[in-house]
Amino acid sequence: MRRLAALAAGMTLAISLASLGLGQPALAGAEAPARPVQAGLQPWPITITIRTVPALAGVRFSFDGRTLVTGRRGVAAVTERHNFSLHTLRLLNTGVRKPGRRYTFARWTGQRDPNQAFVPMVRGLPMRADYTVTAGFAAQCPVTPHFTDQHGVAVDPGRITQVSVRSDAGRTMRLSPSGTTWLPCVTAAYVDSAMRKKEVQYSVQSVIISGSNIVHAGVERFWPGRTARPAVVGYFHDLTIASHDALFGAGMGTVALLTQPDHLVRRVPLGTSHSVTLSNLPQGEYRVDVKAGSAIISAQSLRLSRDQSVNLTAVSRADLATIGGVALFIMLGLPLLSGSRRRRLLGLLRRQPKEAVSA
Numbered sequence: 001m002r003r004l005a006a007l008a009a010g011m012t013l014a015i016s017l018a019s020l021g022l023g024q025p026a027l028a029g030a031e032a033p034a035r036p037v038q039a040g041l042q043p044w045p046i047t048i049t050i051r052t053v054p055a056l057a058g059v060r061f062s063f064d065g066r067t068l069v070t071g072r073r074g075v076a077a078v079t080e081r082h083n084f085s086l087h088t089l090r091l092l093n094t095g096v097r098k099p100g101r102r103y104t105f106a107r108w109t110g111q112r113d114p115n116q117a118f119v120p121m122v123r124g125l126p127m128r129a130d131y132t133v134t135a136g137f138a139a140q141c142p143v144t145p146h147f148t149d150q151h152g153v154a155v156d157p158g159r160i161t162q163v164s165v166r167s168d169a170g171r172t173m174r175l176s177p178s179g180t181t182w183l184p185c186v187t188a189a190y191v192d193s194a195m196r197k198k199e200v201q202y203s204v205q206s207v208i209i210s211g212s213n214i215v216h217a218g219v220e221r222f223w224p225g226r227t228a229r230p231a232v233v234g235y236f237h238d239l240t241i242a243s244h245d246a247l248f249g250a251g252m253g254t255v256a257l258l259t260q261p262d263h264l265v266r267r268v269p270l271g272t273s274h275s276v277t278l279s280n281l282p283q284g285e286y287r288v289d290v291k292a293g294s295a296i297i298s299a300q301s302l303r304l305s306r307d308q309s310v311n312l313t314a315v316s317r318a319d320l321a322t323i324g325g326v327a328l329f330i331m332l333g334l335p336l337l338s339g340s341r342r343r344r345l346l347g348l349l350r351r352q353p354k355e356a357v358s359a
Helices: 002-019 317-336 339-358
Strands: 045-053 060-063 066-069 075-081 083-089 095-098 102-108 121-127 131-143 146-149 161-165 171-175 181-191 194-199 203-211 230-232 235-244 255-259 265-269 275-282 284-291 300-302 308-315
Touching: 002 146, 045 060, 045 083, 045 121, 045 194, 066 075, 102 181, 131 194, 171 181, 203 230, 235 255, 235 284, 265 275, 275 284, 284 308, 300 308
Parallel strands: 045 131, 146 230, 235 308
Antiparallel strands: 045 075, 060 066, 060 083, 083 121, 095 102, 102 131, 131 181, 161 171, 161 203, 181 194, 235 275, 255 265, 255 284, 284 300
């Protein structure tokens, strides 16, 4: 009985050692018994973050046909297991409207392929490490200008034929004088390997009334993203027109002719005072003429940049008759004068009519 118990205990120990691979020593040069290959770890998760600049909520993207929507911070994300496939990201709405803003897709950053930076759909995206893809948007803002003169008095926009502004990037655009114009106000700039939003500033180049620019180009500036109703100041001045007789100084003339910068001619009666004041004329180049019967009056050109007066000199028939009579009287008395005095008088007579006409 004891022998049977010892034998049974030995067999049990041998079976236990065999199950642990310790039953027999390995032979020199022999290969170790093959172990079953474990299935291996599952691929780890990879996240692609998609964001917009500026941050826009509700922007829709498609990642391999799956729709993603940005949250209030302008961010969406997709997570998959690490793989070696190539993936496709597409911007579904390239235009986004928000209160007071219109956004348009401009470009990507982080999309790997530089040739796909400016197209709405990006192909060939990897899923091997976490990274971020950014969609940059440019914005337009509404601008409704308000026009005044240098004294703060409102200018009728119906008088304005053209308004032009220039951005700080050098782009010139037209504004509606009496309505709203949507101007680019934010751009998506790629600076220092990152997408950043940049506000756009504008300078007023021209406001045209009667063919003349009433503003000083480039002086007045505004930011559409900050001011939806910029005030634009134009300059207007008064012009007084008069005419007087060359010899006697009395007022002359019945009608003033004012040629405006747009080459239109205004006829303005001078009245009994032989003068008239035209108020609130747009600054610019003008030509003034006066009609005074048969009198000879030379027109005058001027640049109106302040309140000015123009007093034209008229040479009438009476002036010419007086000059002629004086000349005849002197001619008759010339023989009584010495030679030097005659020469001086003749020279004076030659100059006098020329000076009167040129005046």
